[in-house]
Amino acid sequence: MSLLVxxxxxxxxxxxxxxxxxxxxxxxxxxxxxxxxxxxxxxxREGRSFTGLSLREVTREAGVVPTAFYRHFHGMDELGLAxxxxxxxxxxxxxxxxxxxxxxxxxxxxxxxxxxKRYVEDNRLQFLFVAGERAGGSPLIREAIRREVTHFTNExxxxxxxxxxxxxxxxxxxxxxxxxxxxxMLNAAIDILDLPPDQPEQEHELVENFVRQLRVVFLGARxxxxxx
Amino acid sequence: MSLLVxxxxxxxxxxxxxxxxxxxxxxxxxxxxxxxxxxxxxxxREGRSFTGLSLREVTREAGVVPTAFYRHFHGMDELGLAxxxxxxxxxxxxxxxxxxxxxxxxxxxxxxxxxxKRYVEDNRLQFLFVAGERAGGSPLIREAIRREVTHFTNExxxxxxxxxxxxxxxxxxxxxxxxxxxxxMLNAAIDILDLPPDQPEQEHELVENFVRQLRVVFLGARxxxxxx
DNA sequence: TGTACATCAGTGAACGCGCGTTCACTGATGTAC
DNA sequence: TGTACATCAGTGAACGCGCGTTCACTGATGTAC
Numbered sequence: 001m002s003l004l005v006x007x008x009x010x011x012x013x014x015x016x017x018x019x020x021x022x023x024x025x026x027x028x029x030x031x032x033x034x035x036x037x038x039x040x041x042x043x044x045r046e047g048r049s050f051t052g053l054s055l056r057e058v059t060r061e062a063g064v065v066p067t068a069f070y071r072h073f074h075g076m077d078e079l080g081l082a083x084x085x086x087x088x089x090x091x092x093x094x095x096x097x098x099x100x101x102x103x104x105x106x107x108x109x110x111x112x113x114x115x116x117k118r119y120v121e122d123n124r125l126q127f128l129f130v131a132g133e134r135a136g137g138s139p140l141i142r143e144a145i146r147r148e149v150t151h152f153t154n155e156x157x158x159x160x161x162x163x164x165x166x167x168x169x170x171x172x173x174x175x176x177x178x179x180x181x182x183x184x185m186l187n188a189a190i191d192i193l194d195l196p197p198d199q200p201e202q203e204h205e206l207v208e209n210f211v212r213q214l215r216v217v218f219l220g221a222r223x224x225x226x227x228x
Numbered sequence: 229m230s231l232l233v234x235x236x237x238x239x240x241x242x243x244x245x246x247x248x249x250x251x252x253x254x255x256x257x258x259x260x261x262x263x264x265x266x267x268x269x270x271x272x273r274e275g276r277s278f279t280g281l282s283l284r285e286v287t288r289e290a291g292v293v294p295t296a297f298y299r300h301f302h303g304m305d306e307l308g309l310a311x312x313x314x315x316x317x318x319x320x321x322x323x324x325x326x327x328x329x330x331x332x333x334x335x336x337x338x339x340x341x342x343x344x345k346r347y348v349e350d351n352r353l354q355f356l357f358v359a360g361e362r363a364g365g366s367p368l369i370r371e372a373i374r375r376e377v378t379h380f381t382n383e384x385x386x387x388x389x390x391x392x393x394x395x396x397x398x399x400x401x402x403x404x405x406x407x408x409x410x411x412x413m414l415n416a417a418i419d420i421l422d423l424p425p426d427q428p429e430q431e432h433e434l435v436e437n438f439v440r441q442l443r444v445v446f447l448g449a450r451x452x453x454x455x456x
Numbered sequence: 457t458g459t460a461c462a463t464c465a466g467t468g469a470a471c472g473c474g475c476g477t478t479c480a481c482t483g484a485t486g487t488a489c
Numbered sequence: 490t491g492t493a494c495a496t497c498a499g500t501g502a503a504c505g506c507g508c509g510t511t512c513a514c515t516g517a518t519g520t521a522c
Contacts, residue, residue: 025518029465047367052279054508066509068466075509135418136364139275142422173440180441183415184408190363194370212401213408220448253485257498282475294476296499303476 033072035062037082041125050080050133050141080133080141087130088148090123095155108165109214113207120189127189134186149186153178166221177221184213261300263290265310269353278308278361278369308361308369315358316376318351323383336393337442341435348417355417362414377414381406394449405449412441 039061043053055076059066073079097119103111120127134145157174160166166174188210195203267289271281283304287294301307325347331339348355362373385402388394394402416438423431 023519025463025465028518032465047370049277049279049364049366051277051364055510056508064465065467067468067511070510071465132364134364135362136277136279136360138277142275176437176440177444179437180412180444183411187411194374209404209407212404216405216408216448216452217444218448219451220444220446223447223451224444251486253496253498256485260498283477284475292498293500295478295501298477299498 029071032062032064032068035064036069036072036079037086038062040079040083041129044125044128044132049136050083050129051137077138077140080137081144083126083129084133084141084144084148087126087145088151090126091130091148091152092155094119095152095159099159109218110211113211113214116185116188117192117207120192124193128193131186131190131193149182153182156182165218168226169221169224170226173224173226177217177224180217181214184210184217257299260290260292260296263292264297264300264307265314266290268307268311269357272353272356272360277364278311278357279365305366305368308365309372311354311357312361312369312372312376315354315373316379318354319358319376319380320383322347323380323387327387337446338439341439341442344413344416345420345435348420352421356421359414359418359421377410381410384410393446396454397449397452398454401452401454405445405452408445409442412438412445 036058040050040053040058043057043061044050053076055069056066058076058079059069073082094116098112098115101111101115103115130145130148133141134149135142137145154175156178157171160174160178161171166177169177188206191206191210195206264286268278268281268286271285271289272278281304283297284294286304286307287297301310322344326340326343329339329343331343358373358376361369362377363370365373382403384406385399388402388406389399394405397405416434419434419438423434
């Protein structure tokens with residue numbers, strides 16, 4: 001394969017390398033890097049876990065020779081960490097989009113769930129990776145995902161404070177409640193992604209259950225009394 | 229290694245084969261099977277995921293030749309399903325023990341969390357497996373775990389009804405709430421198992437957070453109004 | 457602007473290794489008489 | 490009870506294969522003059 005076309009597909013440049021490079025050479029390198037990241041995600045589509053992927057598989061899928069891999073990552077673990085970073089970016093973008101949206105306060109939960117479901121479907125592979133490796137990946141990757149999820153949770157707590165949805169609650173309390181919400185979200189993501197296609201009934205039931213669970217959480221949150 | 233001592237360790241006979249066999253031969257076969265199951269769990273102790281284990285590793289750990297594996301399972305997937313079954317048994321045993329315990333109603337949540345934490349630590353490997361493969365394993369195993377978790381959730385809903393903790397709620401509502409609780413539990417299990425040893429402060433904070441989250445859930449559940 | 461040299465992303469051959477699976481086997485256990 | 494044969498859990502050698510990693514390389518891109 002010619003040097004001129006070593007790339008099969010682009011990767012929405014989520015995880016940039018440490019130092020951005022410019023010029024023809026730099027941008028081509030960036031594209032190959034992105035191709036490797038996207039190849040890894042693509043290989044997880046059919047239910048394979050990241051841990052089960054081999055370096056050679058990833059390069060094959062990316063349309064590149066195995067040894068080229070080492071120009072970008074020291075090994076699969078480092079590629080995994082780059083994917084975690086991309087997942088973190090995707091999560092934070094969700095909050096940004098939710099902030100911009102104008103869901104009605106009267107049915108904020110259902111509206112948010114709709115936005116979320118759509119977002120999970122649009123970012124299928126990233127959610128597959130994050131949800132799948134959160135508990136199942138290597139300790140290194142688990143730890144990195146935990147950090148991103150905590151970051152996401154705290155940002156959500158700030159947003160909740162901004163909305164004044166739960167007035168008078170301490171930051172710690174808001175974080176505790178958002179932790180609960182984020183668990184529900186990631187759990188629902190797995191369910192959404194495992195949904196068999198063209199089963200609107202099952203899909204609807206899943207969404208309704210998610211809505212009900214969030215309602216319970218927020219009902220409880222409103223009742224929650226801060227310690228003196 | 230002599231035929232007389234092909235076994236290294238026992239496995240608390242969670243997953244019996246389809247048809248119980250008797251006699252010396254049968255029980256020896258059973259012990260090797262258990263050794264294979266336990267070897268797989270043991271290999272996951274250091275953060276490895278089940279998907280990353282090889283058949284040969286498992287037989288090596290079990291003190292048996294690779295080909296002996298096929299006397300018990302068609303492949304690693306089948307062994308995984310046996311582990312899921314064992315995990316399901318362990319989950320249901322938790323409910324049985326919780327039922328027998330006499331936690332005070334006044335601090336039922338904290339008491340239950342203590343029991344749970346202890347139970348997770350006592351059944352470390354099974355929880356590692358179930359929590360880790362719930363989202364990260366092969367589709368086959370994920371599906372099997374999902375079934376066991378649903379089963380567990382429904383049984384917990386029945387128990388909740390028996391305790392009359394949430395009078396007047398429909399079965400569907402109790403199941404929805406228990407789904408929330410079970411998510412918290414499995415999430416907490418991962419955190420408990422990832423705890424660095426000898427960090428009582430961190431451990432205490434984790435338990436307190438878990439308690440607070442369950443309180444929020446039950447506060448919300450008490451507020452929940454059934455649809456007419 | 458043109459030339460000569462340096463850089464370095466991607467190549468391709470090669471390596472040793474552990475893998476899953478096959479096969480014919482061994483010898484203790486089980487069974488029929 | 491003793492004997493002769495069947496069963497079958499576990500053995501050990503062998504296979505072909507994909508793996509991660511090494512190495513010297515190629516040739517387009519970048520840089521210095």
